[in-house]
Amino acid sequence: MRTTTRCTLSALAALSAIACHGKEKEAEPVVPVQLSPAIRGSIRNIITADAILYPRDQANIVPKISAPVRRYLVQRGDHVKANQLLAELENRDLAAAAAASRGQYTQAESNLRTTEASTVPEAVTKAQTDLDAARQSLDAAQKVLESRQELFRQGAIARKLVDEAQVSYAQAKGQFETAQQHRNALQSVGTQEQIRSAQGQVAAAKGQYDAAQAQVAYSEIRSPVNGVVTDRPLWPGEMATTDKPVLTVMDVSSVVARINMSQDQARDIQVGDDATLTAEGSEPIPAKVTVVSPAVDANSTTVQVWVQAPNPGERLRAGMSVHAAIVAATIDGATLIPAAAVLGSNEGGSKVMVVDDKDTAHERKIEIGVKEEDLVQVVAGVQPGERVVTVGGLGLEDKAKVRVLKPGEKRPGEEEEKDEDKGEPK
Numbered sequence: 001m002r003t004t005t006r007c008t009l010s011a012l013a014a015l016s017a018i019a020c021h022g023k024e025k026e027a028e029p030v031v032p033v034q035l036s037p038a039i040r041g042s043i044r045n046i047i048t049a050d051a052i053l054y055p056r057d058q059a060n061i062v063p064k065i066s067a068p069v070r071r072y073l074v075q076r077g078d079h080v081k082a083n084q085l086l087a088e089l090e091n092r093d094l095a096a097a098a099a100a101s102r103g104q105y106t107q108a109e110s111n112l113r114t115t116e117a118s119t120v121p122e123a124v125t126k127a128q129t130d131l132d133a134a135r136q137s138l139d140a141a142q143k144v145l146e147s148r149q150e151l152f153r154q155g156a157i158a159r160k161l162v163d164e165a166q167v168s169y170a171q172a173k174g175q176f177e178t179a180q181q182h183r184n185a186l187q188s189v190g191t192q193e194q195i196r197s198a199q200g201q202v203a204a205a206k207g208q209y210d211a212a213q214a215q216v217a218y219s220e221i222r223s224p225v226n227g228v229v230t231d232r233p234l235w236p237g238e239m240a241t242t243d244k245p246v247l248t249v250m251d252v253s254s255v256v257a258r259i260n261m262s263q264d265q266a267r268d269i270q271v272g273d274d275a276t277l278t279a280e281g282s283e284p285i286p287a288k289v290t291v292v293s294p295a296v297d298a299n300s301t302t303v304q305v306w307v308q309a310p311n312p313g314e315r316l317r318a319g320m321s322v323h324a325a326i327v328a329a330t331i332d333g334a335t336l337i338p339a340a341a342v343l344g345s346n347e348g349g350s351k352v353m354v355v356d357d358k359d360t361a362h363e364r365k366i367e368i369g370v371k372e373e374d375l376v377q378v379v380a381g382v383q384p385g386e387r388v389v390t391v392g393g394l395g396l397e398d399k400a401k402v403r404v405l406k407p408g409e410k411r412p413g414e415e416e417e418k419d420e421d422k423g424e425p426k
Contacts, residue, residue, distance in 0.1 A: 033392035
């Protein structure tokens with residue numbers, strides 16, 4: 001009897017041990033997860049930064065003369081065209097000075113015409129007449145000398161008469177040469193110099209007249225660019241000076257975002273790269289990189305990049321803050337995984353949980369490259385085709401068993417949490 005009881009107790013103990021062992025196996029945790037395969041594809045290297053908007057062009061119009069403002073022809077907010085008259089300064093004294101200069105210019109032109117038409121030709125004519133008279137006197141003196149020399153050889157006259165004739169001939173020749181030189185001087189030098197002097201007077205008078213006209217023109221304030229008037233600091237009657245703007249005109253048909261970024265970020269950016277600008281509460285606007293500074297700012301050690309975008313309707317205003325996104329490059333054939341699969345590693349860096357064909361999770365350290373929205377480039381650590389955990393990876397241990405959720409299937413507890421958030425009892 002005792003033996004039977006002992007056997008029965010042993011059998012019950014063995015059955016109890018077997019039952020407990022089965023429960024331990026059933027209690028082994030199986031974590032429900034969602035997976036996504038690593039794929040090979042293209043990803044864009046998008047560089048983002050915040051920036052301030054500037055107008056495409058801007059003119060702070062400073063007058064070249066100091067004078068009171070006579071009148072304004074535009075108001076703030078008015079759209080203007082290049083060379084449009086915007087304001088006038090007092091210019092009555094300048095207009096009078098221009099009129100006086102005009103009179104001097106006219107007088108100099110008249111003097112030039114007189115010199116060219118009358119004064120110089122008369123002097124040349126007189127010199128030519130004197131030269132002709134001297135030539136006739138020389139011819140006459142030569143004939144008298146030759147006649148007396150012949151008579152002297154015949155013994156008809158005394159030697160004294162021949163000597164007197166030679167003196168007269170020498171005097172006549174000297175007068176002829178002097179008259180000839182004077183005529184030549186008037187023709188070659190005197191005439192040209194007198195005309196040049198008169199021309200110089202005309203040029204000087206014209207320069208003074210042009211300067212006076214320029215002073216009058218400076219009293220008219222014109223816009224150098226197309227745009228909109230954004231500032232008009234003075235009122236009519238107030239003094240405009242040469243060191244302060246009287247008007248500011250901005251061309252905001254396009255806006256420029258000026259971005260100061262690190263040298264590493266700017267290294268891959270080139271003029272012509274596509275970009276977008278996004279202001280608060282608005283849709284992204286297509287843009288282009290127009291300037292990449294060739295120099296580094298000595299104070300901030302950054303590189304300035306300009307991104308220009310059209311501004312139809314002038315919705316964007318100068319001075320606004322925007323978010324810029326620049327497509328620096330497109331990487332083809334990259335290994336891509338969802339950004340949700342990337343976890344922080346306890347040892348630093350990044351990791352993912354890779355699930356094998358036996359539904360066992362393995363911790364894998366990875367090296368991350370470019371990020372674009374919900375995709376991440378994996379430079380090392382994962383191969384295309386491998387499955388990575390996108391939901392349920394946080395806290396998942398290495399070599400843990402997992403259960404792959406079907407598409408649309410929710411993890412236990414997710415529905416309850418959503419219902420509690422809505423205030424609806426399960």
